[in-house]
Amino acid sequence: MSAISIQSVSKVYQASGKPGSSPLKALDNVSFDIEEGEFFGLLGPNGAGKTTLISILAGLAGATSGSIKVHGFDVRQDFVQARRHLGIVPQELVFDPFFTVREALVFQSGYFGLHRNGAWIDELLHGLGLTDKAGANMRQLSGGMKRRVLVAQALVHKPPVIVLDEPTAGVDVELRQTLWQFVAELNRRGHTVLLTTHYLEEAEALCSRLAMLKRGRVIALEKTSTLLSNATSNVLHFKTDSPLPDHLARLARVTGRIVEMPADGPVAIERHLAALREAGVAAEDVEIRKADLEDVFIELMSGAPEAGVTEAGLAEVATV
């Protein structure tokens, strides 16, 4: 049985009623399964629909059509069972300012009917580097510490499926490392992990399989290794103060002084270098590196067709 099964999920946000507003199809017929024990990444640029999909999975929003099951339980019809199997770490820092860290975890355990959960709470506090803060009031914690507590809260009922929605956005290196060590250990013990992140190096290091969303559609669903091996093999990386002529700028990714040009082999690299010399572009710190997930992501995002909101498309989906 799949840990998470997403079947033909569409979501239309209705028009706000303000002049000029129109319905928005945030998810367009999204389907994929995540198997038990996978470490799965859900990627996509801002507005791609990741949070919308996770809200539907968490039972916080309804799909316009389609269904999601967690360990076979429908997130709408069998909400309680589905929720027991899920631990969701939300993007926003929501917490009760009146509790200490331990009290918050004990309270959350009670919500799942777990009244003797002390040993597991201790393990969570230790694994997330929170033991020293167990008696601290939630109000007194830094943003990074609060985020650790949110992770612990999501895990108090030892859910077999852990969902992390951009857990490392704006957090420091130490917390990222603590968090990934802990989550990777849970994954080794058999927990399924679904991660959304904008940090592609994190996704590349952790996720064995990925789905990429663009404007509500799945444009890639592959093992991470397959995506990487299908990508352009190399990237020519250099710095320059010279403007690139149009024909080269079209082939390049420019960030300030840094220029990156995809090249599928040594001949293409030589061609790029010759074209730069001919155009009088003075390149410094020239490097050739292997393509990474960011290159794959940019390649896919610039090439894939986009989902539009058409009258016919909207008519197909029944509103709940």
Ligand SMILES: Nc1ncnc2c1ncn2[C@@H]1O[C@H](COP(=O)(O)OP(=O)(O)OP(=O)(O)O)[C@@H](O)[C@H]1O
């Ligand atoms: N409650 C809402 N009402 C109307 N439109 C919404 C609502 N929530 C999200 N949207 C729109 O739906 C689309 C998908 O948004 P969503 O937040 O799911 O994307 P995302 O991939 O999570 O983006 P990000 O990476 O920025 O968090 C966006 O165009 C967004 O503006």
